[in-house]
């Protein structure tokens with residue numbers, strides 16, 4: 245139908261040189277002018293890096309591990325997506341304006357595009373990064389199921405586009421490095437791989453960063469509720485409440501595999517060698533390091 249045309253499989257536009265959905269670019273003036281509140285907490289990621297996982301953990305922490313309260317709405321409403329705008333329904337900014345404090349805010353914006361208000365209000369920020377080999381595979385499957393994206397082409401083609409930064413939100417390298425270089429007291433930089441390896445330690449890091457204490461049993465409940473298996477069957481966390489015209493879980497579920505190292509099932513030896521070479525070139529001179537498996 246005509247009305248779907250603006251969401252489904254359009255080519256990307258460009259926002260200050262960053263490839264992005266045209267509908268998001270239309271909403272950019274409101275995003276740029278967004279008024280952060282001092283007690284906002286920003287969850288920032290490159291797509292497919294564990295945003296939803298971290299969001300569920302944060303909402304659970306904010307509600308002292310109350311599982312029922314965290315079922316009050318879908319994760320994309322509990323943690324509004326700042327720069328999200330499609331023709332129907334409220335934009336991320338509109339959702340946030342109607343969210344009581346303290347708010348959790350999700351963004352995928354590269355650091356240079358973050359609305360200045362977050363810096364002016366000195367908001368706390370948690371960035372989560374994931375190794376690029378798993379990101380690109382996750383992003384490839386996500387392109388198939390989430391129809392806001394352009395057609396990803398073959399896996400080989402998508403890999404090339406990803407390496408060249410020709411996907412929504414641009415270069416993974418620029419994103420993780422840009423946020424890493426901005427790291428400061430009010431920012432916690434986490435890794436998906438660490439969260440997989442020792443979620444308890446990472447949740448403790450978050451609690452320390454927030455200056456919050458929770459009973460051992462509460463932490464236990466948070467870890468259980470935010471495990472891959474629990475989130476996969478939780479309609480408030482697994483995106484299955486989204487319209488099938490936007491996301492088709494029969495093509496690939498949103499919570500797809502939830503592991504580190506799945507890229508090994510997808511990269512050819514040649515692709516891996518080429519990727520390693522490219523990775524070394526683009527991470528040269530940085531003290532930011534990734535675990536490609538755990």
Ligand code: A3P
Nearest residue numbers: 292293294295296297382471472499500501502
């Ligand atoms: P895979 O496609 O590799 O399975 P985002 O939320 O940023 O879009 O990231 C989605 C990725 O995080 C998907 O990766 C998804 O399965 C994974 N994920 C979501 N919840 C998770 C959890 N509780 N534990 C581990 N991985 C999780």
